[in-house]
Structures are given as C-alpha cells and as structure tokens.
Amino acid sequence: MRKKELKTRDKIIKNALRIFAQKGFFRTTVDDIAEATGVAKGTVYLYFSNKEDLYTASIDEHFNIALGMLSEVDQSPGTPGEKMNKIATDYVNYITDLRTTYLPFSFESMNLSSKTLKKIHSAIEPKLHEMVNTISRIIKDGIGHGEFRRVDPQLAAFYFLSTIRAIFFNHFYVTNDSIKTESVLELFFDGLNKRR
Amino acid sequence: MRKKELKTRDKIIKNALRIFAQKGFFRTTVDDIAEATGVAKGTVYLYFSNKEDLYTASIDEHFNIALGMLSEVDQSPGTPGEKMNKIATDYVNYITDLRTTYLPFSFESMNLSSKTLKKIHSAIEPKLHEMVNTISRIIKDGIGHGEFRRVDPQLAAFYFLSTIRAIFFNHFYVTNDSIKTESVLELFFDGLNKRR
Amino acid sequence: MRKKELKTRDKIIKNALRIFAQKGFFRTTVDDIAEATGVAKGTVYLYFSNKEDLYTASIDEHFNIALGMLSEVDQSPGTPGEKMNKIATDYVNYITDLRTTYLPFSFESMNLSSKTLKKIHSAIEPKLHEMVNTISRIIKDGIGHGEFRRVDPQLAAFYFLSTIRAIFFNHFYVTNDSIKTESVLELFFDGLNKRR
Amino acid sequence: MRKKELKTRDKIIKNALRIFAQKGFFRTTVDDIAEATGVAKGTVYLYFSNKEDLYTASIDEHFNIALGMLSEVDQSPGTPGEKMNKIATDYVNYITDLRTTYLPFSFESMNLSSKTLKKIHSAIEPKLHEMVNTISRIIKDGIGHGEFRRVDPQLAAFYFLSTIRAIFFNHFYVTNDSIKTESVLELFFDGLNKRR
DNA sequence: TATGAATGAGCGTTCATTCAT
DNA sequence: AATGAATGAACGCTCATTCAT
Numbered sequence: 001m002r003k004k005e006l007k008t009r010d011k012i013i014k015n016a017l018r019i020f021a022q023k024g025f026f027r028t029t030v031d032d033i034a035e036a037t038g039v040a041k042g043t044v045y046l047y048f049s050n051k052e053d054l055y056t057a058s059i060d061e062h063f064n065i066a067l068g069m070l071s072e073v074d075q076s077p078g079t080p081g082e083k084m085n086k087i088a089t090d091y092v093n094y095i096t097d098l099r100t101t102y103l104p105f106s107f108e109s110m111n112l113s114s115k116t117l118k119k120i121h122s123a124i125e126p127k128l129h130e131m132v133n134t135i136s137r138i139i140k141d142g143i144g145h146g147e148f149r150r151v152d153p154q155l156a157a158f159y160f161l162s163t164i165r166a167i168f169f170n171h172f173y174v175t176n177d178s179i180k181t182e183s184v185l186e187l188f189f190d191g192l193n194k195r196r
Numbered sequence: 197m198r199k200k201e202l203k204t205r206d207k208i209i210k211n212a213l214r215i216f217a218q219k220g221f222f223r224t225t226v227d228d229i230a231e232a233t234g235v236a237k238g239t240v241y242l243y244f245s246n247k248e249d250l251y252t253a254s255i256d257e258h259f260n261i262a263l264g265m266l267s268e269v270d271q272s273p274g275t276p277g278e279k280m281n282k283i284a285t286d287y288v289n290y291i292t293d294l295r296t297t298y299l300p301f302s303f304e305s306m307n308l309s310s311k312t313l314k315k316i317h318s319a320i321e322p323k324l325h326e327m328v329n330t331i332s333r334i335i336k337d338g339i340g341h342g343e344f345r346r347v348d349p350q351l352a353a354f355y356f357l358s359t360i361r362a363i364f365f366n367h368f369y370v371t372n373d374s375i376k377t378e379s380v381l382e383l384f385f386d387g388l389n390k391r392r
Numbered sequence: 393m394r395k396k397e398l399k400t401r402d403k404i405i406k407n408a409l410r411i412f413a414q415k416g417f418f419r420t421t422v423d424d425i426a427e428a429t430g431v432a433k434g435t436v437y438l439y440f441s442n443k444e445d446l447y448t449a450s451i452d453e454h455f456n457i458a459l460g461m462l463s464e465v466d467q468s469p470g471t472p473g474e475k476m477n478k479i480a481t482d483y484v485n486y487i488t489d490l491r492t493t494y495l496p497f498s499f500e501s502m503n504l505s506s507k508t509l510k511k512i513h514s515a516i517e518p519k520l521h522e523m524v525n526t527i528s529r530i531i532k533d534g535i536g537h538g539e540f541r542r543v544d545p546q547l548a549a550f551y552f553l554s555t556i557r558a559i560f561f562n563h564f565y566v567t568n569d570s571i572k573t574e575s576v577l578e579l580f581f582d583g584l585n586k587r588r
Numbered sequence: 589m590r591k592k593e594l595k596t597r598d599k600i601i602k603n604a605l606r607i608f609a610q611k612g613f614f615r616t617t618v619d620d621i622a623e624a625t626g627v628a629k630g631t632v633y634l635y636f637s638n639k640e641d642l643y644t645a646s647i648d649e650h651f652n653i654a655l656g657m658l659s660e661v662d663q664s665p666g667t668p669g670e671k672m673n674k675i676a677t678d679y680v681n682y683i684t685d686l687r688t689t690y691l692p693f694s695f696e697s698m699n700l701s702s703k704t705l706k707k708i709h710s711a712i713e714p715k716l717h718e719m720v721n722t723i724s725r726i727i728k729d730g731i732g733h734g735e736f737r738r739v740d741p742q743l744a745a746f747y748f749l750s751t752i753r754a755i756f757f758n759h760f761y762v763t764n765d766s767i768k769t770e771s772v773l774e775l776f777f778d779g780l781n782k783r784r
Numbered sequence: 785t786a787t788g789a790a791t792g793a794g795c796g797t798t799c800a801t802t803c804a805t
Numbered sequence: 806a807a808t809g810a811a812t813g814a815a816c817g818c819t820c821a822t823t824c825a826t
Binding site for chain 1: 809811812814
C-alpha cells in the first residue's frame with residue numbers, strides 16, 4: 001500500500017508537470033490533472049493540500065529531473081565545452097518533449113500570490129543553486145585547463161542557463177524555428193566582439 | 197470629443213500595461229484597471245471588446261515604447277558597441293520602473309488561449325521584427341567596422357534581446373541582486389571561450 | 393438608482409433572515425437566498441462580501457425588528473407587568489410567523505468560526521444591551537411602583553428574554569404545542585415557591 | 589470480541605459527544621471523531637450508518653448521563669427545593685466540563701434534515717419525558733409538602749429545564765460571566781411579582 | 785459616451801460515504 | 806473487525822461580460 005500511495009502521488013505529479021508546462025498555472029484546472037491521471041478530483045487533495053502546493057511539487061519534480069540530467073552529463077567524459085553543449089542539447093530536448101502545445105514552458109512568470117512564490121522560491125532555490133554550482137564547477141574546470149576565459153564562474157553558469165531558456169522563448173516570438181541551438185551556443189561561447 | 201476619447205482609451209492602456217506588468221494577466225482584473233483609471237468597468241468595454249484585447253493593446257504599447265527608446269539610441273552618436281550597451285541599460289531601467297512588485301515582467305509566458313496568442317503574435321511580430329532589424333543593423337555596422345565578429349546579425353540581435361531579458365528573470369531565481377547588467381553584457385560581448 | 397440598490401440589498405437581507413431562521417446557517421446555501429430573492433448568486437456578493445457577512449447582517453436585521461417591537465410596546469400605555477406580557481406575546485408571534493418549517497429559530501448555536509462569532513457578537517451586543525436595558529427600565533419601574541420584588545433588574549430582564557426563548561425551544565422537544573405562553577409567563581412572574 | 593466491540597462503539601460515542609458539543613454538528617467532521625478515538629474513518633461506519641446516526645447516538649448518550657445525574661440526586665436526601673438546586677448545579681457543572689470552547693452546547697438547534705430531526709425526536713422524547721417526569725415528581729412532592737405553589741408540575745418541570753439552559757445561552761450573549769446560577773434559580777423559585 | 789448593477793459559468797475545495805484489502 | 810484510499814456531489818466565491826439607463 002505504501003507503494004500504491006507513492007504511485008498515485010507520483011502519477012499526479014507527473015501529469016501535473018506536463019499539463020502545467022503546457023497550459024500554465026491558471027489555465028490548468030485541478031480537474032484537468034485528475035482526469036489525466038485517471039482519479040477523481042478529490043483524490044488530488046489527498047496528496048496535495050491545494051493547487052499551489054501541487055504546482056510547487058511539479059516545479060520540484062522538474063528540477064529533480066533537470067538535476068538528474070545535469071549530473072549524468074557531468075560524470076560522463078568530455079571537455080568542459082563538450083559537457084556544456086551536451087547539457088544544453090539534453091535540456092532542450094527534454095523541454096521540447098514536455099510541451100505538446102504551442103506554449104513555451106516557463107516557470108519564470110506565473111504571477112501567483114507572493115506567498116506561494118516564496119514557497120516555490122525556497123523549494124527551488126537550493127536545487128537551482130545545485131544546478132548553477134554544477135555548471136560552475138565545469139566552467140572553473142574549463143578555466144583551469146585554459147579552455148575558458150577568467151570570468152566569474154557563477155555568473156557565467158547563470159547566464160548559460162538563461163541562454164538555454166532563450167532558445168525556448170524564441171519559439172514564442174518567431175514562429176518558424178529558424179533559431180538553432182548550436183548557433184546560439186556558438187554566440188555564447190565566442191561572444192560578439194571580434195578577437196584582437 | 198475625439199481627443200477625449202483617445203485620452204480615455206490611452207489612459208486605460210497605460211494603466212493596464214502597468215498593472216498587467218505587475219500582476220500578470222490572470223491576477224489582474226478588469227476592475228483593477230478600471231479603478232486605477234478612474235472609470236467604470238463598463239467603460240473599459242467601450243474601448244476594448246474583451247480583456248485579452250486590452251492585454252494585446254498593452255503589449256502593443258509596450259513595444260511602441262521599446263521601439264521609441266531603441267530608435268532614439270540608434271540615432272544618437274556612438275560606436276555600435278556603445279549603442280548596444282545604451283539600449284540594454286535603458287531597457288533595464290524602463291522595466292525596472294514598470295514593475296513595482298516582486299514579479300518579473302514577462303510577456304513570454306501568459307498561457308492564454310491559443311487564439312489570443314495568435315492575435316498577440318500577429319500584433320507584436322512586426323514590431324519585434326522592427327526591433328530585431330534595428331539592432332541587426334547596428335550589429336551589421338559593427339561587423340563592417342571590424343568591431344564585431346562575422347556572425348548572423350539577426351541571430352545575434354535576437355540573442356541580445358534574450359540577454360536583456362535574462363537579467364530580469366534572474367530576479368526571480370536569485371533574491372539578492374548580485375547579477376549586474378554590465379557583467380552579463382561583458383559575457384555577451386566577449387563570450388566564454390578563451391581567445392587563441 | 394440609490395433607491396434600487398438599497399432595495400436589492402434589503403430584499404436579500406429579508407430573504408436571508410427568513411431562510412436562515414428556517415434552515416440554519418449551514419443548511420442554507422447562498423443560492424437558496426439568491427433564488428428566493430430573484431437575483432443571481434453573484435448579486436448577493438455585490439452587497440455582502442461572504443456568506444457569514446450576510447448572516448451577520450440578517451441577525452442585525454432581526455435585532456432591529458425586535459428592538460422596534462420592544463420600544464413600541466414600551467411607549468404604549470399599561471402597567472409594567474402588562475407591558476412585559478405584551479412584549480412576550482408580540483415576540484412569540486413574530487418568531488412564529490418567521491419560521492415556516494418545523495425548526496426553531498435560534499441564533500444561539502451556530503457553531504460558526506470563532507472569528508465570525510466575534511463579529512456577530514460585536515454587532516449584536518449593543519443591540520441586545522439596548523433590549524435588556526429597555527426591559528430593565530420597565531422592571532425598575534415596576535419595582536418602584538411596588539409591583540415587582542426588589543431584584544437585580546438586569547438579571548431579571550435577561551431571564552425574561554430567556555423565558556421567551558424557552559417557549560420556542562419547547563417546540564423542539566414537545567411536538568404538541570401544549571405549552572402555552574401565558575402559563576410560562578405566569579410561572580415567570582409568580583415563581584414556584586409558595587408565598588409565606 | 590463482544591466486549592471489544594462495545595468498547596470501540598462506546599469510545600466513538602464519547603468522543604463524538606464531546607466534539608459535537610464543542611463544535612456543533614456541521615463543523616465536526618467524521619474524521620475529527622475518528623482521529624480523536626484513534627480509529628480509521630471507515631471504522632466509524634462499522635458502528636453507525638451515517639453521521640446523523642452518530643449524532644443521534646451522542647444525544648442519546650447525553651440524555652443517559654443527564655438522567656443518571658437526575659435519579660442520583662432524586663434518591664439522595666433533601667427537600668424538593670434542595671434537590672432541584674442540586675440538579676441545576678450538577679447539570680451546569682457537567683455542561684461546563686463538556687464544552688471546552690467558547691460555544692454553548694445546544695442540541696436545540698441543529699438545523700438538520702427533518703428526517704433526522706424526527707429520528708432524534710423519537711430517540712430523546714422518551715428520555716426527556718423521563719427527565720420531566722422525575723422533576724415533575726419532585727415538584728409534586730414539594731406541592732404536597734406545601735413548599736411549592738399549586739402549579740402544573742409538568743409545565744414547571746419543563747420550565748425548570750429551560751431555566752438551566754438559559755444559564756448557558758447567556759454565555760453566548762454576555763461575554764463576562766456575571767450571570768450566576770444561584771441568582772437565576774432564585775428568580776425561578778420566587779418569581780418577579782411582589783408577594784401580596 | 786459612460787455607468788455600475790446584474791449575471792452565471794466556472795473553479796477550488798470539502799467531506800460524508802464506499803469498498804477492496 | 807478494521808483500514809484508509811478513493812470518490813464525487815455540493816457549495817462558496819470570482820470575475821469577465823452585458824445592458825438598461
């Protein structure tokens with residue numbers, strides 16, 4: 001029964017993550033998630049005290065998945081630059097699989113109550129820091145091996161994540177997918193300025 | 197009469213832009229906007245057929261303002277690099293003034309109905325293209341003068357706008373505002389890779 | 393329009409008072425009241441911020457009516473004893489008209505949230521005090537004229553109101569209405585003990 | 589087995605009585621009672637077919653306790669007046685122990701479905717009659733011994749019970765407990781009218 | 785033009801009740 | 806006998822939209 005309980009809760013989270021990703025917090029109803037999971041609406045409330053709690057749990061799940069992909073790439077062989085390219089590609093693929101509709105997946109802008117935002121914050125901040133730290137270490141490694149410039153590794157890691165996100169936001173603005181991941185990454189690594 | 201009408205419509209849009217920016221589409225009520233404008237709720241519907249229309253008009257207004265700032269900087273003297281720095285700084289300041297709350301201003305993720313999304317798209321795409329084109333021209337100019345590398349100017353322009361947005365999204369993830377505009381722009385211009 | 397507004401609000405309160413009296417707070421739905429008033433559910437929320445607010449307003453209305461009856465009797469001619477008999481009879485008639493079902497009308501026991509109880513308290517306490525004070529004055533008058541014993545007038549006034557209520561609670565326990573108002577009042581005035 | 593069953597059922601009733609008394613029928617959930625009893629929610633339904641049944645059983649329990657106190661006092665030595673004073677005091681103490689919250693304990697006004705009300709009625713009417721009869725006998729005894737006036741003993745008995753309840757309802761209206769049991773009983777026994 | 789009272793569909797949440805184990 | 810996960814009907818409340826004035 002312990003197993004079954006975890007399974008139902010887990011199934012709800014997985015469906016919630018997907019549907020929230022597709023339709024956003026407000027256009028997703030608890031019924032949507034319950035129906036997709038094959039349970040009654042009330043069942044959702046056995047595992048989550050309210051919709052925002054479920055949303056928080058979904059974001060948490062998202063970061064767990066992202067962290068999993070990250071550390072897997074980190075432990076695989078390759079130069080820092082190769083690793084970062086792999087991270088970006090994997091993440092882009094994951095998100096691309098997740099959103100089945102036109103809409104971009106973005107936790108960045110939910111306009112929830114500030115109370116919930118704070119809850120989400122405290123839930124994701126440690127995980128985001130872990131992501132930033134992992135990438136940061138890769139960058140430091142790259143600096144040590146003379147592959148990267150001497151920049152602030154934390155800042156570069158943050159900017160790297162933003163660059164990945166930029167690839168998705170592009171979809172919102174430009175309907176034809178002319179913007180390629182590699183081209184953006186090339187700009188990230190080599191910058192705009194001409195080398196002297 | 198004509199003047200008064202435009203004024204009321206204009207006042208509504210300006211308040212809508214500010215409030216939507218602060219609270220997002222769903223948490224903003226038509227009453228919020230009517231009240232802030234000092235008109236009755238029904239009056240809003242004299243000028244906009246529904247809430248999403250008003251939202252679309254607000255986004256349009258936002259891009260008009262952004263385009264205005266852009267062309268002003270474009271026509272001022274300075275190197276392409278200086279111009280781009282000015283654009284980023286001005287835009288950051290504008291957005292910072294706009295959002296009075298904790299929440300980032302992001303049109304990217306509204307999770308509206310796809311019908312409305314398409315309307316917004318067709319409304320903003322020409323303006324966004326104008327923005328991208330203006331920046332694109334500056335970049336081309338920089339390439340011609342040997343200041344920038346030979347990259348796809350459109351892609352670089354798009355990535356430049358994404359970089360500006362990245363500075364705001366940062367606020368959502370990192371509570372202390374340690375990420376400085378200049379540091380991010382430095383990374384944008386010089387890239388991560390070491391120069392050979 | 394001012395008039396119309398007051399009318400709708402007033403109509404809602406009057407229906408709410410009647411239905412709450414018949415079915416109690418929990419078994420009464422906002423829809424019940426809206427339907428009885430001939431307005432949509434949302435209309436109720438134009439005038440009252442929530443169900444408990446409406447309930448509080450209903451109780452207030454009840455006490456206003458009771459106070460009106462009380463002061464009318466008070467200003468009519470008669471001995472203190474006659475006045476008190478009239479008060480009891482009028483009140484009993486009023487309540488009897490109000491409850492159309494089997495259920496007693498009792499504000500005493502709603503088991504609401506303590507927050508609401510406090511709101512109701514502060515709303516009715518002054519009015520209840522006014523009721524007690526009016527009866528108290530009548531009793532004092534009766535004592536002064538040698539009609540009543542020298543008792544605490546406030547206590548006697550409170551007990552008098554309880555005696556009136558007792559007549560209704562009786563209906564809950566005893567299905568045949570054998571308990572007559574006059575018999576109970578006789579006991580109230582003359583007591584159980586034999587006079588020495 | 590048989591013993592254990594009775595024990596569980598009994599434990600549920602005792603907890604139900606206490607919690608219903610504190611929070612009322614509607615604000616009490618079956619979960620509240622199950623949790624307090626230390627059994628699963630489903631277990632409650634092994635012994636009671638629904639919540640209203642459990643409520644009826646609780647009221648029954650209440651009357652059994654009250655009847656027990658009553659007959660104990662009845663069989664103890666003392667004048668009729670002394671006995672009635674003892675009854676009132678004991679009952680007040682019992683109820684005071686029962687309600688741990690601000691709310692008065694009142695079965696009088698539950699606003700349940702009329703079907704359940706009828707069930708409750710038929711359950712408590714015989715017991716209430718037994719209470720009234722016991723007190724009635726005491727009063728008759730007092731009349732026979734010249735202690736009480738020649739009144740309808742049933743009516744006086746009913747009014748006596750109402751007087752006891754009045755003491756509790758007072759708590760709802762008057763926040764400071766200035767109303768003392770003895771003062772109210774004095775009024776009950778001696779009446780308001782001056783003795784000629 | 786402008787108003788704002790009225791509407792009612794829609795959604796989050798609760799909780800008594802059931803039933804497979 | 807006992808459990809507790811699951812159900813789903815019910816209800817409070819919101820708010821975009823309408824329309825008579």
